[in-house]
Amino acid sequence: MTNSTAPAAIPVILDVDTGVDDALAILFALAHPGINVLGISCVAGNASLERVVENTLRILDVADAPTIPVAAGARRPLLEPARSAAHVHGEGGLGTLQLPPTNRQAEPISSIELMHRLIRASPHPVTLVGLAPQTNLALLLRQYPDVVENIERIVFMGGSTTVGNATAVAEFNVWHDPEAAAIVLDSGVPTFMYGLDVFNQVAIPELAANALVASTTNLAHVVGRLLSNRIALGPGRDAEYTGLIGDAGALCALVDPDGLTTSMLPLRVQLSGYGRGQTLVDKRIHPGEDTVHGLSGDWEAAEVALDVDVDRYVHLFLDTLGLSSALPQTA
Numbered sequence: 258m259t260n261s262t263a264p265a266a267i268p269v270i271l272d273v274d275t276g277v278d279d280a281l282a283i284l285f286a287l288a289h290p291g292i293n294v295l296g297i298s299c300v301a302g303n304a305s306l307e308r309v310v311e312n313t314l315r316i317l318d319v320a321d322a323p324t325i326p327v328a329a330g331a332r333r334p335l336l337e338p339a340r341s342a343a344h345v346h347g348e349g350g351l352g353t354l355q356l357p358p359t360n361r362q363a364e365p366i367s368s369i370e371l372m373h374r375l376i377r378a379s380p381h382p383v384t385l386v387g388l389a390p391q392t393n394l395a396l397l398l399r400q401y402p403d404v405v406e407n408i409e410r411i412v413f414m415g416g417s418t419t420v421g422n423a424t425a426v427a428e429f430n431v432w433h434d435p436e437a438a439a440i441v442l443d444s445g446v447p448t449f450m451y452g453l454d455v456f457n458q459v460a461i462p463e464l465a466a467n468a469l470v471a472s473t474t475n476l477a478h479v480v481g482r483l484l485s486n487r488i489a490l491g492p493g494r495d496a497e498y499t500g501l502i503g504d505a506g507a508l509c510a511l512v513d514p515d516g517l518t519t520s521m522l523p524l525r526v527q528l529s530g531y532g533r534g535q536t537l538v539d540k541r542i543h544p545g546e547d548t549v550h551g552l553s554g555d556w557e558a559a560e561v562a563l564d565v566d567v568d569r570y571v572h573l574f575l576d577t578l579g580l581s582s583a584l585p586q587t588a
């Protein structure tokens with residue numbers, strides 16, 4: 258039986274593929290008083306499952322976090338082999354950053370089991386925050402359909418209403434496991450899509466990242482190093498500074514929804530052809546010929562983030578981590 262009074266902090270389970278920006282998201286979530294991280298579920302994505310688990314445990318040390326259960330889930334997508342994003346996140350998953358080994362250990366159960374237990378035990382409905390390919394979330398919903406009764410909603414970083422990054426049209430998390438994303442969208446749980454439309458906007462100025470890197474405080478230095486992870490642009494070209502907070506933006510969305518422009522829109526995942534992994538989002542105002550002639554097929558409704566107040570989220574991110582002094586002072 259869940260408690261109907263609102264909790265002081267939103268109970269969340271993070272599903273991650275740590276990952277440079279997953280690391281930023283974990284640090285933000287742990288620092289924000291409005292978020293209560295019940296547990297962290299790991300999945301193969303940006304790096305192998307083993308690396309993702311190890312990176313996640315080490316990041317908890319950086320945050321000086323209390324004991325938080327971390328567990329390993331799927332080591333590959335439902336249908337296809339795992340394909341890492343080492344060209345973005347480095348072989349180890351945290352760019353050039355090497356964190357010291359940790360004494361923390363992963364739980365001796367799968368992350369599917371961990372999520373099930375945490376959701377069943379929570380006195381308040383839990384928000385699942387998916388920052389990775391959605392394999393674990395799909396397995397959870399398939400194996401334990403009863404969990405939907407105590408899930409508030411699923412907030413996921415993934416998809417795009419315009420261009421992709423893994424392919425010209427598909428975003429990495431959805432592209433890596435399109436069937437899993439389709440299962441999640443079809444689960445009946447309210448979903449919120451924080452896609453590339455907003456993900457690609459929220460960036461910390463390079464001067465601020467440089468100031469953080471130079472800091473003698475470990476948290477500040479690590480955040481600076483993660484923000485300074487450069488994206489390869491190809492042979493003969495310098496890697497690019499982006500400063501994106503990336504997945505951490507989905508947590509900003511959780512605690513500060515007013516920083517976004519959103520809309521409830523029909524959404525579905527393309528499962529075949531070159532467009533495999535693309536999120537199709539119907540932004541039309543008027544019904545088209547497909548609707549008129551009964552050719553639309555199945556769509557789900559999701560709340561989709563379309564635009565973001567970048568300055569607001571930059572400040573929210575740095576303020577929460579106590580790092581806003583790194584921002585260049587304006588006169």
Ligand code: BDR
Pocket residue numbers: 276277278279303342345388389414422428429430503504
């Ligand atoms: C997503 O894929 C990964 O590279 C990031 O961690 C983020 O979750 C962006 O497409």
Ligand code: CA
Pocket residue numbers: 273274275276278279303388389504
């Ligand atoms: Ca991620």
